[in-house]
Amino acid sequence: MTEQSGGKPNRLDRRKARTRAALVRAAQAFIAAGKTNVPVLEITQAADVGMGSFYNHFESKERLYEAAVADALDAHGALLDELTTGLDDPAHVFAQSFRLTGRLHRRNPEFSKVILNSGLAVAGADKGLAPRAHRDIEAAVHAGRFTVRDPELALVTVAGAALCLGQFLHDHPERDDAEAADQVTEDLLRMLGLPAAEAHEICQRPLPDLDALGRPNSAA
């Protein structure tokens, strides 16, 4: 009998987790490449695990893909948390999160493509990064920083902008990602009720160094 929901992870548990992580990472690579119809055998070969191992961890390819997307989103969410701690102005938190997310499309293309190829499913209000954005917007509204009639609908536009910005940067490699992200963020801040001048100023503030942190992928 090994680790029973609360005990410390055994060597056995670590091996199991490694196998699972290998499958998740392989799945992320395939999703990023747009190849979601690859046979199971191909996935297991890419993950360097046996064919039979697949069904030890996932009952179908779809479950694996769900897990892969969830993993990427969780990792990015944790990263944003790290990079926005200590900020007191909710508008600043929102702007910084959005600007960083925009930059991540270039910095971590694998993650970016996973999100983009997952389609709009990740834009649901209770999935992906939306809860975080929702929390930030609500906080800013409550603090009197944002003036928007319906925060839930504003979130809709914000989520859409985040996704389509990624797609845009992917389609236009010549565009500067930081500049584009900052401009979209500024537009969104104006939409959320900030005066134009202040929106512009917030998007010019320096950002924390992304290189100071580990890779934002938890399936390592």
Next chain:
Amino acid sequence: MTEQSGGKPNRLDRRKARTRAALVRAAQAFIAAGKTNVPVLEITQAADVGMGSFYNHFESKERLYEAAVADALDAHGALLDELTTGLDDPAHVFAQSFRLTGRLHRRNPEFSKVILNSGLAVAGADKGLAPRAHRDIEAAVHAGRFTVRDPELALVTVAGAALCLGQFLHDHPERDDAEAADQVTEDLLRMLGLPAAEAHEICQRPLPDLDALGRPNSAA
């Protein structure tokens, strides 16, 4: 030898077009249902055509799906053209187009789901409805109605909002589609530089009657 690129359609050509349209319609239904992995045989059965007919028109399932999405987008674009003719204020054209598109998610769920399940591929600047929106935004900027630094990036947010609004309405059947669409449009107008009061007013204007037109699906 039948119709040779410019001649009038024969009876043979019409039959061919009917078969093709049946396949496209069946594909749209499957896309709307989220079932893109159905075997070819199932598609041809749903279209009520022979199995072999499929490869007379499309060399693969992917091509069929591409054609199905393009058809739905073209149909919606033509509908918007019809419904915005005669408007002189570019901001009004933009607002009306967006409000109508929002309403269409409920009015024509089939079309809506085709768009949503197509993912972000339809959000590219030169695909789908984006060229139309781009044209409207540029016109409004040129007319001094919108003041936005980078119209191309504004389009990114607009496209994202349109897509995510559809997803939102799909996830929240209890929300009034007209109200939500108007609110998002108003938010976008503010982002595009319109004063809040004017943005609100434009989104309260009456809309043309959608029932006065035929079904917005060209694959009939």
Next chain:
DNA sequence: TTCGTAATTGACGATAACGTCATGAACACT
């Protein structure tokens, strides 16, 4: 060391889907 358990593995039978092709029907043209 020895035993029990959990996880890994690839081979294998069963099934599902593909795409072609020979046949036939609908049609245009004369």
Next chain:
DNA sequence: AGTGTTCATGACGTTATCGTCAATTACGAA
């Protein structure tokens, strides 16, 4: 009517993929 062409059709051989399973290995406990 006669002829040649285009498109429609579904059966069929081929290939691809699935998911199971019995054997094996890695590990924990005693």
